[in-house]
Amino acid sequence: xxxxxxxxxxxxxxxxxxxxxxxxxxxxxxxxxxxxxxxxxxxxxxxxxxxxxxxxxxxxxxxxxxxxxxxxxxxxxxxxxxxxxxxxxxxxxxxxxxxxxxxxxxxxxxxxxxxxxxxxxxxxxxxxxxxxxxxxxxxxxxxxxxxxxxxxxxxxxxxxxxxxxxxxxxxxxxxxxxxxxxxxxxxxxxxxxxxxxxxxxxxxxxxxxxxxxxxxxxxxxxxxxxxxxxxxxxxxxxxxxxxxxxxxxxxxxxxxxxxxxxxxxxxxxxxxxxxxxxxxxxxxxxxxxxxxxxxxxxxxxxxxxxxxxxxxxxxxxxxxxxxxxxxxxxxxxxxxxxxxxxxxxxxxxxxxxxxxxxxxxxxxxxxxxxxxxxxxxxxxxxxxxxxxxxxxxxxxxxxxxxxxxxxxxxxxxxxxxxxxx
Amino acid sequence: xxxxxxxxxxxxxxxxxxxxxxxxxxxxxxxxxxxxxxxxxxxxxxxxxxxxxxxxxxxxxxxxxxxxxxxxxxxxxxxxxxxxxxxxxxxxxxxxxxxxxxxxxxxxxxxxxxxxxxxxxxxxxxxxxxxxxxxxxxxxxxxxxxxxxxxxxxxxxxxxxxxxxxxxxxxxxxxxxxxxxxxxxxxxxxxxxxxxxxxxxxxxxxxxxxxxxxxxxxxxxxxxxxxxxxxxxxxxxxxxxxxxxxxxxxxxxxxxxxxxxxxxxxxxxxxxxxxxxxxxxxxxxxxxxxxxxxxxxxxxxxxxxxxxxxxxxxxxxxxxxxxxxxxxxxxxxxxxxxxxxxxxxxxxxxxxxxxxxxxxxxxxxxxxxxxxxxxxxxxxxxxxxxxxxxxxxxxxxxxxxxxxxxxxxxxxxxxxxxxxxxxxxxxxxxxxxxxxxxxxxxxxxxxxxxxxxxxxxxxxxxxxxxxxxxxxxxxxxxxxxxxxxxxx
Numbered sequence: 001x002x003x004x005x006x007x008x009x010x011x012x013x014x015x016x017x018x019x020x021x022x023x024x025x026x027x028x029x030x031x032x033x034x035x036x037x038x039x040x041x042x043x044x045x046x047x048x049x050x051x052x053x054x055x056x057x058x059x060x061x062x063x064x065x066x067x068x069x070x071x072x073x074x075x076x077x078x079x080x081x082x083x084x085x086x087x088x089x090x091x092x093x094x095x096x097x098x099x100x101x102x103x104x105x106x107x108x109x110x111x112x113x114x115x116x117x118x119x120x121x122x123x124x125x126x127x128x129x130x131x132x133x134x135x136x137x138x139x140x141x142x143x144x145x146x147x148x149x150x151x152x153x154x155x156x157x158x159x160x161x162x163x164x165x166x167x168x169x170x171x172x173x174x175x176x177x178x179x180x181x182x183x184x185x186x187x188x189x190x191x192x193x194x195x196x197x198x199x200x201x202x203x204x205x206x207x208x209x210x211x212x213x214x215x216x217x218x219x220x221x222x223x224x225x226x227x228x229x230x231x232x233x234x235x236x237x238x239x240x241x242x243x244x245x246x247x248x249x250x251x252x253x254x255x256x257x258x259x260x261x262x263x264x265x266x267x268x269x270x271x272x273x274x275x276x277x278x279x280x281x282x283x284x285x286x287x288x289x290x291x292x293x294x295x296x297x298x299x300x301x302x303x304x305x306x307x308x309x310x311x312x313x314x315x316x317x318x319x320x321x322x323x324x325x326x327x328x329x330x331x332x333x334x335x336x337x338x339x340x341x342x343x344x345x346x347x348x349x350x351x352x353x354x355x356x357x358x359x360x361x362x363x364x365x366x367x368x369x370x371x372x373x374x375x376x377x378x379x380x381x382x383x384x385x386x387x388x389x390x391x392x393x394x395x396x397x398x399x400x401x402x403x404x405x406x407x408x409x410x411x412x413x414x415x416x417x418x419x420x421x
Numbered sequence: 422x423x424x425x426x427x428x429x430x431x432x433x434x435x436x437x438x439x440x441x442x443x444x445x446x447x448x449x450x451x452x453x454x455x456x457x458x459x460x461x462x463x464x465x466x467x468x469x470x471x472x473x474x475x476x477x478x479x480x481x482x483x484x485x486x487x488x489x490x491x492x493x494x495x496x497x498x499x500x501x502x503x504x505x506x507x508x509x510x511x512x513x514x515x516x517x518x519x520x521x522x523x524x525x526x527x528x529x530x531x532x533x534x535x536x537x538x539x540x541x542x543x544x545x546x547x548x549x550x551x552x553x554x555x556x557x558x559x560x561x562x563x564x565x566x567x568x569x570x571x572x573x574x575x576x577x578x579x580x581x582x583x584x585x586x587x588x589x590x591x592x593x594x595x596x597x598x599x600x601x602x603x604x605x606x607x608x609x610x611x612x613x614x615x616x617x618x619x620x621x622x623x624x625x626x627x628x629x630x631x632x633x634x635x636x637x638x639x640x641x642x643x644x645x646x647x648x649x650x651x652x653x654x655x656x657x658x659x660x661x662x663x664x665x666x667x668x669x670x671x672x673x674x675x676x677x678x679x680x681x682x683x684x685x686x687x688x689x690x691x692x693x694x695x696x697x698x699x700x701x702x703x704x705x706x707x708x709x710x711x712x713x714x715x716x717x718x719x720x721x722x723x724x725x726x727x728x729x730x731x732x733x734x735x736x737x738x739x740x741x742x743x744x745x746x747x748x749x750x751x752x753x754x755x756x757x758x759x760x761x762x763x764x765x766x767x768x769x770x771x772x773x774x775x776x777x778x779x780x781x782x783x784x785x786x787x788x789x790x791x792x793x794x795x796x797x798x799x800x801x802x803x804x805x806x807x808x809x810x811x812x813x814x815x816x817x818x819x820x821x822x823x824x825x826x827x828x829x830x831x832x833x834x835x836x837x838x839x840x841x842x843x844x845x846x847x848x849x850x851x852x853x854x855x856x857x858x859x860x861x862x863x864x865x866x867x868x869x870x871x872x873x874x875x876x877x878x879x880x881x882x883x884x885x886x887x888x889x890x891x892x893x894x895x896x897x898x899x900x901x902x903x904x905x906x907x908x909x
Contacts, residue, residue: 169627172627383587383589387620
């Protein structure tokens with residue numbers, strides 16, 4: 001299954017306990033080998049084959065082959081077609097940028113286009129719809145909230161530092177839990193650190209909504225947003241405004257991957273210096289970090305992950321869903337960024353270098369120790385997954401690992417974990 | 422005439438037989454609102470205190486009858502209380518859960534006639550205290566008169582929650598609570614002010630936080646005249662029996678009221694279960710935050726929602742209605758042990774059959790709905806018969822569901838948004854949404870017009886079409902009366 005990556009991954013990682021069935025996508029062609037022996041047009045796996053060949057050609061700097069394959073992909077791909085066509089289209093874009101070294105420019109263009117058509121309403125609709133049809137994000141929210149509530153139980157003054165781009169969709173259920181669980185509802189201060197520009201613009205609306213909702217719930221509430229930051233690595237303790245008497249929780253949803261690789265350790269140390277009661281981390285299960293200097297391997301891992309993601313989107317949304325299209329476009333930007341943009345061109349940059357749960361664990365263990373999720377939380381997660389279409393599962397990690405994995409068709413896709421100092 | 426009859430029965434029930442006729446601890450939910458004339462005998466005091474947050478949520482005024490000085494206070498140890506085989510055969514020592522089983526067993530020992538009779542027939546009233554020292558019920562003045570009641574209380578409050586719902590992973594300490602919950606879990610639907618329906622509570626909550634209706638509502642609330650807050654306050658008061666902080670109640674909207682943590686007696690439990698179901702299932706924000714939770718308590722939703730002006734004058738009627746039923750039951754002498762908790766038919770079924778409740782409250786509501794002319798248009802006997810009929814109706818878990826399926830296509834609904842994941846409703850009557858009484862109307866699924874029409878038809882006939890779903894939800898559609906068994 002992870003054939004291509006297992007051998008090459010610098011960090012040892014092993015699959016969570018649920019057995020992973022080998023999917024057809026990777027077994028159609030031999031690992032790492034050329035696709036020459038395969039008949040062309042192998043059912044629906046042509047995209048993967050062509051893309052990988054092209055990536056290899058680029059890595060080999062085989063000019064004519066590059067041209068040939070790019071041309072073929074261009075002919076066959078479409079962002080409005082089936083999964084293969086879409087993947088072909090978006091990865092083609094990244095390959096093209098890589099070959100022409102125009103990744104950063106392309107990314108900037110794509111981003112500004114997206115921002116123009118973006119509004120509070122569209123963002124809200126998008127994220128709520130996604131949460132409705134897929135547990136991809138709600139899984140992490142639920143588990144993290146469970147860990148946060150348990151760790152902060154009994155504390156009168158709470159300060160949650162939310163480093164995410166979830167538009168605060170994680171918090172209404174937490175507010176409700178705070179309002180109903182306790183006899184004395186604690187005071188909650190929520191500090192949101194936003195990294196994506198696209199989210200920044202809507203935070204004002206979000207803050208209003210959150211304040212209103214908290215009032216409705218009867219939870220004393222304070223809301224802060226830190227938007228001046230252009231890269232997460234520059235986040236400082238002072239900027240967060242943590243007070244002495246507060247019980248702090250740091251909540252990172254898809255945040256750590258946005259930090260450049262070398263800034264990750266310092267950031268984790270900074271979290272430690274806040275003295276939090278709990279740190280929750282949710283990340284997608286893919287490794288674009290250890291392979292960042294090996295283009296082909298990184299490409300293959302990227303393709304593997306996004307193939308899963310696109311297939312998931314395809315199954316969860318309706319065929320003509322606009323939200324699905326928006327999410328796919330968001331992926332296309334990430335793909336360009338990972339494959340065609342150089343990290344750390346300047347010190348003030350962001351990236352999207354994902355790492356697997358096991359890799360993050362290694363980093364986090366430098367400053368924290370893992371906290372297991374209670375049975376209650378695990379049950380809640382299972383109940384949550386039941387409410388969605390079939391195909392989703394929960395995997396507990398092996399002995400040395402921590403956290404919980406969300407699985408889609410038995411492949412781990414999202415990892416959530418909790419840590420304490 | 423009916424009034425006096427009812428009043429008499431109440432008097433009979435409570436005053437005349439303070440010892441034998443009633444439970445020393447709560448049972449009746451009698452509320453005397455400040456400002457309303459003391460029309461009803463205020464023999465019941467008393468504790469208007471809220472002992473705990475759970476009490477608060479349950480929204481019941483805890484009333485203790487003057488403790489019966491002659492009652493025997495039993496303090497069982499936790500071990501005894503939790504023992505499942507309380508009845509022991511004196512001959513062989515075998516233990517049984519029920520007395521009948523023990524008697525059956527004893528016959529097998531071929532005892533001489535004399536010994537066959539039960540030893541020392543208990544004539545003295547027994548009340549039980551909770552063994553947990555920190556518990557309010559530990560003190561004899563707060564003892565419970567029912568052994569099962571105290572057992573359940575002990576488990577709920579101080580016991581381990583061994584039973585868990587598979588669907589939502591909610592935990593319960595008492596098996597019957599768990600069963601009752603399991604029957605209704607997942608059948609509820611949540612409806613937002615904006616009209617969207619949700620089958621999942623978490624997505625409802627998240628939606629609500631970002632819904633435009635939230636922004637509007639706050640604006641409306643702020644801009645509203647005193648009428649709104651007055652209505653809300655009265656409403657709150659009448660339900661909670663306590664002038665609530667209007668700020669506070671919002672959080673109760675999502676509260677699982679039937680947290681099953683507290684049940685002093687079966688009747689109270691009955692109430693809380695109803696209310697709990699209401700809140701659990703049908704949480705949605707309305708103009709009055711508590712309206713959807715305590716619909717039953719109001720017994721007069723029509724007045725409140727349709728016309729806030731009237732709400733202030735109605736509470737007495739609704740309370741009367743409620744107590745009258747209780748009172749009647751007591752006086753009609755069909756109760757062996759004179760405990761209110763076990764008398765009224767609807768309540769006795771509460772524990773076992775959640776869905777069944779739907780029809781019963783509507784019984785009351787119907788009465789109210791006929792334009793506030795007292796429900797007394799229907800004779801007491803007829804009303805009780807109806808209750809008996811409904812109660813006897815088979816209660817299957819699909820009760821709620823069947824309502825929905827039967828009627829989903831035939832009812833005129835308020836305007837609702839469609840979504841492929843949600844129950845679809847035929848849009849209509851957007852006016853209702855706009856005028857601020859949207860929530861209940863939407864929940865009731867009856868546009869105002871239809872309501873009036875039905876009233877004209879039904880008159881006092883057992884509440885023709887107003888099979889209002891008190892719980893406010895779940896039963897997405899209120900069926901045409903003829904399709905409901907037991908209703909004419």
